[in-house]
Amino acid sequence: MKITLPPLNDTREYNRKTTDYGNGMIEIVAYHQPKETYIGERPPSSKNKPKLSDEEQEKRTRSQIHAIRRRIKGYALINDFEWFVTLTLDPQKVNSFNYDVSKTVLLKWCRSMRDKYGKFNYLLIPELHKSGAIHFHGLLGKIPNENFVQAVNPKTNIPVVRNGRQVYNLTDWKHGFSDCEKLENSEKASSYITKYITSALLTDKDMYGKKRYFNSQGLKKPKVSFSMEDNTKLNDFIPNFGIVGTDSDGKNYVDVGLYKLTTDRETGALIQKDTNYVIRAKNEYK
Structure with a gap:
């Protein structure tokens, strides 16, 4: 057609x-x-697109890096996120080396958090560890403070403080380890999250055709206008x-x-x- x-x-x-x-x-x-x-609006493009070679796919993906970073930055700046988090997956519980399995576990957890709290804003980015395991960095909206407990060093039992700020664990995350810090402002949120949109993430062959970030529905977007001035x-x-x-x-x-x-x-x-x-x-x- x-x-x-x-x-x-x-x-x-x-x-x-x-x-x-x-x-x-x-x-x-x-x-x-x-x-x-x-x-x-343009009409939908044909689904019968020619398959790209690895080289063509990498070139196309690299060209998308700035657009994806801008989109992530916009979400981070305009929405009221409260926490910066790192969520890891326990390989004894989840096959964290499988992207699709890891993604399914994460999104199922996000839905359960929404069901539990009514509204649950999130913006999460997968990262490939050197070992090949998947974990997630991102921003979370309002969650009851009592769901966060002070992170402590397991050897010394001393609270973990990073750059003068207390680190917390999120008790709702039961699939592995969690590392959470309270955000100071939206600019900090934007700075934290966009650094994880890396060339490695976008051009890794195992990530072709897969989502590079996950966001809750209904997040506000910045207003963009075009004009002659x-x-x-x-x-x-x-x-x-x-x-x-x-x-x-x-x-x-x-x-x-x-x-x-x-x-x-x-x-x-x-x-x-x-x-x-x-x-x-x-x-x-x-």
């Missing part, structure tokens, strides 16, 4: 992409040359990530600039608190 895509006039130009995380944090990507975005209004800010080109007169310009900004609660003005900057030449960014 031949699928006909909508005509080109169902697109519109934009030179600015704005992501509003709903908590005062705004991320702007400004483009020197306008780009196009599709308006509306006067990007010279961003000249007061430094791109937190920028690709700089050189025009025919030898003058530099920002070809693509990503700005991490915050809305001032009193004035509504955009301010820049993030002082981490990475600037690259356009001819070096391939």
Whole structure:
């Protein structure tokens, strides 16, 4: 069956992409040359897709890394997660070397937590240990505090403290070991979780065609908009990530600039608190 895509006039130009995380944090990507975005929904693609070679699959997967990280970051920033957790699987109880078995155990547990507490927000990422065993890192929403007990060193019986913060075990997780830390804020949550979206996870042959993360239904998503704007209004800010080109007169310009900004609660003005900057030449960014 031949699928006909909508005509080109169902697109519109934009030179600015704005992501509003709903908590005062705004991320702007400004483009020197306008780009196009599709308006509306495309029809479903054919299910009879040609099978990709391992090399083609790896290339395709690598191209998805930034998109997946942005999606994970959005979930982490805009939702009210309270705990960062690592959940391992006891090989005496679960075949933790089998991805599908490990995934089934995890999702069954998530459903039981939802049934138990009514609402259970989660965002979990599988990680392959060097041994080949699967474990999960992620963020959890509100769970009664009494379900967490202080983690203690089994040899010394001294409470486990990491970077000045108490580590806990989650009594609800009975499939192996749990390591839990209370989150300070959404930015910390985002920082913790996105580092586990690694090239190794995405390009491992055993992970082709498998989910790279698991999230509860109903999580809030950031608001994304596309528009044509006067990007010279961003000249007061430094791109937190920028690709700089050189025009025919030898003058530099920002070809693509990503700005991490915050809305001032009193004035509504955009301010820049993030002082981490990475600037690259356009001819070096391939």
